[in-house]
Amino acid sequence: MDIRVKICGLKRPEHVEAVAEAGAAYAGFVFFEKSPRNVSLGLARELALAAPVGLAKVALVVNAEDAFLDNLLATVPLDILQLHGKESPERVAEIRARYGLPVMKAVGIAEEADLVQLQSYGAVADQLLVDAKPPKGAALPGGNGLSFDWRLVNRKYWPCPWMLAGGLTPDNVATAVQMTGARQVDVSSGVESAPGEKDIALIRAFVAAAKGEAKDAVPVLR
Numbered sequence: 001m002d003i004r005v006k007i008c009g010l011k012r013p014e015h016v017e018a019v020a021e022a023g024a025a026y027a028g029f030v031f032f033e034k035s036p037r038n039v040s041l042g043l044a045r046e047l048a049l050a051a052p053v054g055l056a057k058v059a060l061v062v063n064a065e066d067a068f069l070d071n072l073l074a075t076v077p078l079d080i081l082q083l084h085g086k087e088s089p090e091r092v093a094e095i096r097a098r099y100g101l102p103v104m105k106a107v108g109i110a111e112e113a114d115l116v117q118l119q120s121y122g123a124v125a126d127q128l129l130v131d132a133k134p135p136k137g138a139a140l141p142g143g144n145g146l147s148f149d150w151r152l153v154n155r156k157y158w159p160c161p162w163m164l165a166g167g168l169t170p171d172n173v174a175t176a177v178q179m180t181g182a183r184q185v186d187v188s189s190g191v192e193s194a195p196g197e198k199d200i201a202l203i204r205a206f207v208a209a210a211k212g213e214a215k216d217a218v219p220v221l222r
């Protein structure tokens with residue numbers, strides 16, 4: 001089975017190219033000022049224009065208002081909006097209708113009780129990003145390199161396609177796919193040499209491991 005990979009937090013054209021060459025399906029750009037991965041609208045435009053056809057360009061925003069989104073979408077050619085804040089299901093639906101782009105809603109998971117949100121967001125979003133819940137007081141609402149107990153989402157079904165995220169690395173992604181049945185995975189910290197600094201060798205290793213193409217890959221049982 002082909003696993004679709006998203007590499008998030010790209011800041012350099014050569015990294016966008018490496019993501020496409022490695023066989024990833026999505027490239028993510030972060031618009032959150034406190035993040036070491038934050039990009040300006042101008043840089044994001046350059047990165048998006050450098051992306052080859054077929055690589056979906058995802059904008060990650062946090063509780064963004066219409067004025068920011070209007071400007072973003074007027075400047076950067078994008079394919080998907082990833083909502084990574086406390087947007088309500090109503091706000092998700094509103095953004096989807098206003099901009100006519102597919103919307104992926106991130107939901108933080110730490111325990112079984114958190115799963116219920118996936119039903120309500122799954123009814124209004126095009127995709128769900130099933131991510132680790134950030135620890136209390138964390139500076140970032142995501143991209144913290146922390147995973148959650150993958151057994152919580154083992155073979156679960158929601159009303160729309162979903163992507164597994166949170167603390168994935170080239171070393172653990174094959175196990176995560178096997179344990180959860182995820183068909184899509186997302187990574188940021190796990191392919192960095194330092195916060196916000198992507199590493200091309202790690203990007204290649206991650207995509208190969210996710211797709212079960214790594215040299216020492218363990219066969220995935222389905």
Ligand SMILES: O=C(O)c1ccccc1NCC(=O)[C@H](O)[C@H](O)COP(=O)(O)O
Nearest residue numbers: 008035142143144145166167187188189
């Ligand atoms: O990456 C950031 O800096 C960030 C800032 C604000 C909200 C979300 C952010 N990142 C989310 C992601 O990059 C991914 O979608 C996902 O959470 C995986 O992150 P990681 O655990 O670092 O692989």
